[in-house]
Amino acid sequence: MKPTVFPHDTYQTFVLEQLQEHYGRSIIHLSQDWPLILKCWQADLSGITGQLMEQYADQGPEPRDPASMLRSYLVFLFTNPGIGITQWINEMKRTPIYAILSGFSPDDIPGVGTFYEFIERLWPEATKNLKPKKQKPKKNKKKGQKGKKGQKANYKPGKVERFARWSERHMDIVKPLPGDPLFQFFEQNILKVSADLGLIGDPDALSVAGDGTPVVTQAYRRSKPTCDCRANGIYGCHHHRIYSQPDCDGGWDSSREKYFNGYHLYMLAAADSPHDLPLYPRLHPASRHDAVSLVASAVEFNQRYTLGSVNRMLLDAAHDAEAIYELLDKQGTEPFIDLNNRSKKNIETNSDIQISPEGIPICPNGREMKPNGFDKSQNRRKWRCTPSCGCSDATYGRTYHTKSSDNLRLFPKTPRDSQAWKDIYKRRTSSERTNKREKNDYQLEAGRHRSTMMWYMRIYGIMICQHIDAWYESQKDDWNQLKTTICPAAA
Ligand SMILES: [Zn+2]
């Protein structure tokens, strides 16, 4: 059977009745559960049912309410993110309020299979990983270069340039991704609410920060042979092997200073959000570099974000590649990227002026020229050297002009030495904070999942929790007044 779309107030009525029946007046003792009660009470998840309607057959028994399945998954992340789903079901049996808040009667809680079936309906692919499990054997070489503490591994610039230019040529082609149904629900039912509440900055002209973080999934990369070479005394053959986590590999974790197996999670976050709210997650193999991940995320998010446009992208120096500036510019996004000066050499121009690695013109006498305003009619930045320098006979000294269109990297539209740049760029760390929150508060890595499908479910679940937390934080006073509606005895 198809599920019934229950409006959110059907759920609220259910919660009122169940809390009365199981707790009565003693609900006033549940004071520490109030934030959770209010979050569930206010978050309307009924949109999931309509979205998944096609995924259910006409025949068969009536399915569990999809909104309640999702809500239960969120209550699990809110309260017990360190346990598995099987343990969560036991937890609901022990703690009736968790079952009630999910939308289940405490004597009628779904089994673990029902949870997995629900999650599979949000995943359009037949396989739960992106790559096939059967792969050519990978050398056990440690992948991803070791860097200094806190420093990301270096990348091969050629790879980033090639991928960014390829993406620029193909950015009008929208390739469906298995995470799309999750993003669709998240955008229409969660992100939109946050946007209406003013929690993600200006949704029409979004400022986005991007950053990657390691997600450790297992201690060793496990695989099984498909041949019997080893039994016959042949070692190190090149036949295919079956990998238990085909989308993962090994990479360098710069903050923990060690190699790990798992994913590289690249997250886009709302830079102007006081709550550091996440926007778009993307899982890559652990060995993937931030700059490569950003290219994929920037194109995919631009294609999928329907609430407005992305005006700015704030990235750290690991993303400082010319092709990234050009890709973002072509998307109508202004890049704000710190320079990563590998070269200390000045750049030659077709005049006697050179350009420093920081993008400052150097006069023939070797002095840095001074900013001298902006020429709007010509759309160029003016520079000059004082007459006292002696590099020119002109009355007001030597002048020079730079244009963003000549070199987006060295001459960004918003100059790096301006106050405007500093004010915008200081919001970049919101992506680092959102990643920390997912890993520390919501124990992202405690997932112990084998499939990319389950990891995406966990990541989107945590992102939804972060948004609902922000709804609560920003409206605490109003929400707390609802206590008397839910339980008159709480007044
Ligand atoms: Zn073999």
Ligand SMILES: [Zn+2]
């Ligand atoms: Zn000079």
